[in-house]
Amino acid sequence: MLLNDDRLFPADPVTRGIARRLYAGIRDLPIISPHGHTDPRWFAENKAFPDPATLFVKPDHYIFRMLYSQGVRLEQLGIARKGGKPAKSDPRAVWKLFASHWHLFRGTPTRLWFEHAVSSIFGVNERLTPANADAIYDIIAGKLDQPEFRPRALFERFNIEAISTTEGALDDLKWHDMIRASGWGGKVVTAYRPDSVVDPEFEGFAENLASLGELTGEDVFAWTGYLEAHRKRRAYFKERGATSSDHGHATARTANLSQAEAEKLFAKVAKGKASAEDADLFRGQMLTEMAKMSLDDGLVLQIHPGSFRNHNASLFAAFGRDMGADIPRQTDYVTALKPLLDAVGNEPNLTVIAFTLDETSYSRELAPLAGHYPALKLGPGWWFLDAPEAMLRFRELTTETAGFYNTVGFNDDTRAYLSIPARHDVARRCDCTYLAKLVAEHRLDEDEAAEVAHDLAYRLAKEAYKL
């Protein structure tokens, strides 16, 4: 069997017994997925997924970056060069290449997610090997066409109560409209991600700004019009269910300039004359502006800072963004967030959720900040930190200072649709493991741990994100 019922539980029998009981109380709770990158088109069109390689291998950063690190070229995976024709590739050949490198994923979360998905969804209960790769391909491919493996059927089977996609500020959200128009009952909401019209260094920023103006009818080259355009887009998103905005900046820098300073800065930005420092300051100012808009429209503000995007220059030139070469870097929060927190940190009705790729900030900065400011909550382990060991460290490094109730449950943050149940299951098991240790060491009573487990698996995400 690929999936042992006790997976991820600690070996000590007493602790494992507690973990099992805690987990039994939450394993069947619906999934709240408040932040992620699934494609709303899937739910709108409800078409069959094409083939196992396109489903599991090609869209998954965790998979193709590991293969690339060991000498597999992206072309071999059928990933297209920028501006080139769609790469031709035989999905079965990609699958077999993947299978022949499966040992690379030993000890990684990809192993857990993949085996959970193929086992629980497709009934595959053998470890992937070069020898059985063809047979497993056939099993999966044979099911993808069946109605019960279409996106909406899987949504129901996954017991998803609500899921948020993420769309850019200029997106027309037509797939979301189509989902709603369809009468299907699945709750799929969007989130407002305005990086392309907030970051002066984003590719095509000037054109993006012009599009924003067209979409909203505002004079977006003037500061007040620009802000008003954001307000309108936020309202547009909110009408399609959005309960949050999301911001992926290189740092957590925030600013709170005077009206006059902000106008002056924006004038440079709007003319394309912003220096690197101007651009950085502007991004920081916009976080605070977004927080202020949240005071009015109630959207939750998510800050996802600290990634050095597209670190591999030649890969970026050849293949474009999001090719697995985003590398975390050290991230300061204490001074960076202060302007925003000085402005709105004491607002009890605002929710700002800070994420990090830099674990060193958990105990030193983020837990002390979230354990003080009413507006600030701590997001779960993100990206490289959404794996079992890292999740345990998250709890160990934050709970003693911030408690459980200044955190917001789990985010799967994925575009790998079939991995969603697995990711939530891993998070639930890891939280039960952490709680079981507290109980076994008489630091928490089991009835309380059961309540906390439920909160971490379900309630906190639902409430923090208003889903």
Add this chain to the structure above:
Amino acid sequence: MLLNDDRLFPADPVTRGIARRLYAGIRDLPIISPHGHTDPRWFAENKAFPDPATLFVKPDHYIFRMLYSQGVRLEQLGIARKGGKPAKSDPRAVWKLFASHWHLFRGTPTRLWFEHAVSSIFGVNERLTPANADAIYDIIAGKLDQPEFRPRALFERFNIEAISTTEGALDDLKWHDMIRASGWGGKVVTAYRPDSVVDPEFEGFAENLASLGELTGEDVFAWTGYLEAHRKRRAYFKERGATSSDHGHATARTANLSQAEAEKLFAKVAKGKASAEDADLFRGQMLTEMAKMSLDDGLVLQIHPGSFRNHNASLFAAFGRDMGADIPRQTDYVTALKPLLDAVGNEPNLTVIAFTLDETSYSRELAPLAGHYPALKLGPGWWFLDAPEAMLRFRELTTETAGFYNTVGFNDDTRAYLSIPARHDVARRCDCTYLAKLVAEHRLDEDEAAEVAHDLAYRLAKEAYKL
């Protein structure tokens, strides 16, 4: 029962058995509390503590910052605004508000400390809930008036062999004098904390300097007089039992200027014309000056760096210092301490104890430094790091490089008097847990572990602090 005898011991039966045996050998050792913030007036006057809320809730940063983070206003806790009238508050109402938020402290050390205190001191053996809050309030309130719950009686019941308070350089130490004059045998000493006359950016620095001059009869606006004034105050403190000085700077920066440079710098400081950089350099210079004075008078030098004080601007404006918004920040030691260490680091008779709020420095900087320099010792986990998980990390991250004998035992560092036995008990249990793991894994023999446990619980603090 609130207190399980095995609390904080690892679940594995063999390891737990070892931990129990180690702990049995040290549980009844007297408490050495070499650094903390209890009020000497308590011991001087020996009056009854007023009520449960004033005793447990209002003075405890850990408690009110957590409540504040979840929307409780400080006014609701009876905390007075700056310059305002003493806040009116019903202590019973504060207590019930606290009880209704008790779940927030799950997984935090506050939970452990509070339950240890109410159980072992007041015989309360139920978990605090809104339903029993009144009854528990009554139990505690009913005992506070009794003689055996007065400060001195508790001191003896707590088995405190020696405790150090911390007073500012300008303090007249009258309570300490009163304790000594009373004939009571409890050993309560002071520590010299001159931040208010060392830090040019401290509120009221100029007036503080003037007061220092008046107190000492020195011309404190000249460099030599200023240093002499410190020497006199140190002697004054030492006569009242002080064995240490303590310094809470924003960074660990030290400096070792020439006589001429130091005079020139001080001239600016004394005239109130120091820039931010001057002020920082001056604080660094004074750490080295204090270390040099320690060579003469034998006081132990404690450095507590790395806190961004009063991070919440509006809270600071409304309520003043120490309102729970001190946030740790990244702290360098390798370059920062070098001037001081170059000056006095090789002195075998000097003890400089470095603390940190930044765990990343444990294995990278502090353990390697303390494992080399004869004068440097490593202080225990401080503030947010004085909790079980953090204490284990402290040992895991420092022992392999610095051993046990370049550390100095435990500091409770608290003004929450009733939590002192609990804090030392938690530290002792965590050290036994760490040692039991070494024994169970055959990395240390049990007889040696027993000796180390004793050293960590008692001897190292007593010797390092000369108590």
Add this chain to the structure above:
Amino acid sequence: MLLNDDRLFPADPVTRGIARRLYAGIRDLPIISPHGHTDPRWFAENKAFPDPATLFVKPDHYIFRMLYSQGVRLEQLGIARKGGKPAKSDPRAVWKLFASHWHLFRGTPTRLWFEHAVSSIFGVNERLTPANADAIYDIIAGKLDQPEFRPRALFERFNIEAISTTEGALDDLKWHDMIRASGWGGKVVTAYRPDSVVDPEFEGFAENLASLGELTGEDVFAWTGYLEAHRKRRAYFKERGATSSDHGHATARTANLSQAEAEKLFAKVAKGKASAEDADLFRGQMLTEMAKMSLDDGLVLQIHPGSFRNHNASLFAAFGRDMGADIPRQTDYVTALKPLLDAVGNEPNLTVIAFTLDETSYSRELAPLAGHYPALKLGPGWWFLDAPEAMLRFRELTTETAGFYNTVGFNDDTRAYLSIPARHDVARRCDCTYLAKLVAEHRLDEDEAAEVAHDLAYRLAKEAYKL
């Protein structure tokens, strides 16, 4: 017994059982020691080691830095002052001084290494104490003269398949030639360590450069001649078995200047007119130059950055380099390595191995980088991080992102010859402990764990270093 068969294995019986089985499968594998500092003269001359103190105490940084931190002066250990006469010291007295401080090493890896060596090599099975120090000295001293305790006999007894020493670029490698000429079959190779002719701030850099010119017949004061001289020396080292170069810079900074910029920079360096920034840039440029040479000659590039060398100024003045006062400091990799990675990071046939003294970079920077770039691999825990707890953290912090196969097995990195089997044994046991936990928690199957254990103990080092 000093050595328990289960040492370093987790206490939980199930997990321990798995660890035992995994370890049984690898305990007798030959040692691959791809990076270290043993003296090739030992193997060339095959003379007896002089006495226990000279063998165990005097050359071991871990030992004398700890003794120094507790007030033992280096003179007491017979360590000579710079330019002074060889220190006179009675080795037996040094040994007894060491024995009287043996408790300092509780919980440190020195304890494990020393006891493994004296027990398995000399049959000493008592814990060192002041009381038995003389007797143990006699046992060891009595054996050192015997043929089976000479360097080559120990090499064979240690089951060393290959070992690399490290020599400076100007070394004539005569001991390596002598080893080869001797007909002895032990595989002892060298590694190219050019710091003294690459770092403009190295003591004697100008003379070193001149020597490099003499050795190679190149005009090393011109950029092309300088590079050609390196190529020749690398070839010379490669003929003596070298498969790697090694670079110990203060930071991980790399650069990739244009030909013209590099020439201009080198002109300043060659004239001794380089500023601190020039020197730093030049070191960074040379890492990239070395990587480019590796593309041609196949040497593996090792980067060992992040140590503040000779931190203790007065000790450095009195005793010179390598006196235990090298202190790790925070090290950036994300921006530092980018120029080199942009130049050669996508080369699948190049191997660059990055090490760190700063654990914070493991999960944040190094695992994400090594989990993406084909050319980059992650070196094992180094220096203060080559101890059990640190080794487990290394796996916990890197595996989930980089897997096992972007790491390169173990380096003992030592000049303490007799500790080599112990160090490899500790590493093997720690890896088995980590793998056993994965198996016990159903995150990896035991047959796979056995394969990984073999890879980590043997294959990865052999293949990465081409030994």
